[in-house]
Amino acid sequence: MPPAANRALATKEAKLFREILKKFPEHGETLCMKGLILTHMGRREEGLELVKKGMRSDLTSHICWHVFGLIQKGEKNYEEALKSYTQALRFDKENLNILRDSAHLQTQLRLYDGLVDTRHALLRLRPTLRQNWVGLAVAYHLSGNLPDARKVLEQYEAVLKNVPDYDVEHSEVLLYHVRLLEEIGDTSAALAFLDANSKSRAIVDRITIMEYRARLMSKLKMPEANNTWRDLIEQNPDFYAYYRGYLLNNGVDLDDITDETRDQALQTLEEFSTALPRAAAPKRLALNIANGDRFKELATAYLTAALEKGVPSLFADVKALYRDSAKRQAIQDIVEGLREELSVTAEPPKALLILSDHARALELLDLGIVHTPTLPELYAFKGRVLKRCGDPFGAALCLDESRVLDLQDRFLNTKCAKYRLRAGFVDEASEILGLFTKKDAASPGADLEDMQSLLYLSEEADAHLRKGNLGAALKKYLVVQKVFNEFEDDQFDFHGYSLRRFTINVYLDMISWEDRLRSHPAYIHTAINASKIWVQLYDDPSIARSKSAGAGVSDAEKKAKNKAKKAAKKVQEEVKKATTTTSGEDKGLEPQPAKDDDPTATSSCRRQILSSELRNNVDAWIATYDVAVRHKKYLQAVKALNSAHALDPEHPELHLRLAHFRHTLSSASQLPPEPMGPVVKDALAKLLPDELSLEHFNAQYQQKHSSSGKAILASAKVSRLLSAPVEQIEALSSVCSTRTCRLISRLRSTRSLS
Known part of the structure; x- marks a missing residue:
């Protein structure tokens, strides 16, 4: 951080700046710049007002539009920021800073066609800047135009001069060129290019060279590929991908083993095990085959x-x-x-x-504990077995005993906290998790939230949900959604950094990973559970106003929350004081940490549900249906049912929703208008024929899945939906198989003990 003396203008310049503001108080660009400075200093609301006032004063100034775009970018409002930059470029088409910021926003929003045009403009204005050439090639690559990306790289390499030896940045660009040629399908050219530049030492990453050569030679069916794969295995004998590559080069696909290839694969892995006796990978792969x-x-x-x-x-x-x-x-x-x-x-x-025979497992574990009562793994394993048996309280107790035997074992401490959350002991779990957090943190939960611990956030939310504390559960689920939003926002800085540092291959991998971000199991789990809570609140709005929405808050929790409030207020005051005196850093453009005005999580129950695109998840489509049908969006509802049916036509929840949709449409006072009405009706008829009554449909499903507890429960819910007699609903239990009945009895006994 620069010294304080360098942050302030000299007396003459400061006086001149004040005189300008005083002499031209309505000048648009001056107002916008003053607003930007105030925002930069932490006076955000005042700064925004000045920027908007400056915009109204001069709508033809590229500076005003640029400043407004900077403010919107700081608010993570990327679409509006890009619109502001587009307006700025109307009045200054060759502004490098605006073009560069526009390119970053277009990449963030995945507007690749516009990105190509912007990168073209940057290259035309600054053709001597290396990153502009690479940026255009990457833009073509992201837009799917690989041949043009190849042409740009070839032209760039042709005009490049005076490259120093062992230049890592140039090496990364050349590796990207090899990757591009491989993706195009020109494998021979990719291998020739790789060999030429590796021999000249232009490419300096030796391991990556070997990996590329092995893969390319395998694609070209070259006999030398085996030796290259062997060299890689000798360098890292426990990397499974190298064994897969070697075997695939010899016609053995580990994901599709046949009787003809099994013996060959086992013989090969045995040879590697003999040559590399300390390597575990070939021995473990052999067990799969x-x-x-x-x-x-x-x-x-x-x-x-x-x-x-x-x-x-x-x-x-x-x-x-x-x-x-x-x-x-x-x-x-x-x-x-x-x-x-x-x-x-x-x-x-x-x-x-221990295997899946729980009774036998517990018997053996008890024998082991009697023999060696100081072995933590035995108690941890017993806790896992009890968890599988449906006894979360006994499991938590076992993990606590295991933890006490080795208090410095981080795994045991973490596992113990997780099991305590599973048993509903939130405060006790926070006590354990506090061992890993900052001592000066407001609370262990707040610090773990700052560290984006998905394990803690998901498990605590589930614990609140099991206790019926919907508000607190929903609040934690929304925090998980916020974490993923931050993951998405964090990529923004890399759009410029990766091109400046020429880390192209890693950057493209990151873009691909970000595109699949919402398929993460933690996101799917929390999104679906949050939607279920919203549906429950929609069906019974009184829950949001009742005491249960904020129930379960103990005196200790209240004290902790009050302490957290005071600590947060103190931190905010210090941050505000620091930002008003350190205007040299660009921190004012970032929003300040939001104040928690909802410590009891009651108002969280009134927020809008987060949407998600979970195309291959039945539960996600079921949740989509639940929301759509309650908003009378019947076309969206039947689309969700079709998607769920395509994934799992026998899913119990789908059976319930099909009956629910038919019942909803038949009892509706007004059918959907044309042309939507006939479309919805025809689509539902394909899933549930009109001539099949709901009673018969439900009886068929129940008979077909008489051994499934979930299917029987779904059938009972359908019977309740159809207002069947209580005796008929209770009679469903008689068709349960012996195994299902034992499971129900076990669950009931577990609940009575708890």
Whole structure:
């Protein structure tokens, strides 16, 4: 930070600045610049008023429009900021700063056609600037015009002169050129270009060169590819992708193993295991491929070695194999044999591996705890089994006992906090999580929220939801949505930085990752749960006004919230004081942290639901239907039902919604107007034929899925929707299978104990 003396204007210039403002108080550009300065100093509202006043005074000034765009960009209102920049360019078409900012906004908004035009303008104005050439190539690439991106790079490399040796930035551009050629499909040219520039040492990243060469040579069916893959495996023998590449080059696809390729793959992996005895990857990959006696032989060696070493993550490592029932049984036989052998030799019971037989698992764990009561993993495993049995309180207690045995183990502390949240002990979980947060933080939850801990936010929201505290749950779910919005906003700075530093390949990967951001499991989970809460509040608005929306707030929580308020107020005062004296930094353009005016989360129940595009998730389409049908958007509702039906036509919630939609339309006082009405009716008829009554439809579904508890519950809800007699609804339980009845009894006994 520059010294205070450098932040203030000299006396003469400061006097001149004040005189200008005094002499021309209505000058648009002057007002906008003054407003920008005030915003920069933290006086945001006053600054915005001045900027708007300046805009009204001079709508033909590119400076006014540019300043207004800067303000809107600081508010994360990228669409309006781009409109302001577009207006500014009408009056100053060759302003480099505005063009560059426009390019960043167009990339952020994925307006790639406009981005190409903007990058063309920048290159035309400054053809000697290297990043303008690369920026145009990237713009063509993002817009899908790969041939033109290739031409731009070739022209750029042709005119480039005096490149220093081992120039990392130039090396990154050349690697991007190789990537572009590979994506175009010109594999031979890509390999030739890579070899030429790697021999001349223009490309300096040796590992990346080897990876590109191996992949390109495999595509060209070159015999030398095997040696390149082997070299990569020797450099990193536990990287699964290298083994996949080597095997694929030899005609073995690990994702599509056949009887003909299985023996070849096992033989190859065995050779690597012999050559690299300390590598675990080839041994673990072999377990995915092998079957029968061969699997049992390999699994015995793998499990025995891991158990002798006491590898805590062994269960997580082999859990994926349990999808195959034969392999699951083989693993059970192996560990049972090892257990009996160890019990004879009086070895420690750390080698016990527990499978899905919960009663047997608890019996063995109790034996292990009696033998070695100081082993934390046994208590942690017992907690996991109890969690699977539906006993969250016993699971939390076991994890607490495990944590106490090794208080410095971060994994055990985190797991204990998670299990406490699952059991509904929010305050107790915060106490544990406070071990990882700042000591001067207002509260552990506030610090974890600042650190964007999705695990904590999701689990605490679920805990509030299970306790019926809808307001607090919704508030945490919306915080998760806010975290993902921040992830999306954070990419903005990289649109300029990555081109300046020529980190093109990583930048393109980031753009691709951001495009898939909303498919993250945490986002999907919170978006769907938040929508369910909104639907519940819509159906019963009294919940938002009732005490239950803010219930569950203990005296300790109230004290913590009051303390947090005071701490936040103090921080805001310090920030405001600092910003008024340190106008040299561009922090005023960023909005100040929002004050939490909703400590009890009651008003969160009145906010609008966040939308999400979760195309391949049935629950998301069900949630979309629930919202659409309540707003009488029947076309959107039937579209959601069609999408859900295409993904899973037998989904219990879909069955309920189909019946609900038919019932809603038949009981509606006014049908949708044409042409929407016939379209909705025809679409629903394809999913649920008109000649099939809802009673018959429900009975067919219930009979078809008589062994599914969720399906039976959905059928009961449909019967209730149709106002069926209570006796008929209760009679549905009689068709449950023995397994389902046992499950219901177990759940009831668990609830009674809790």
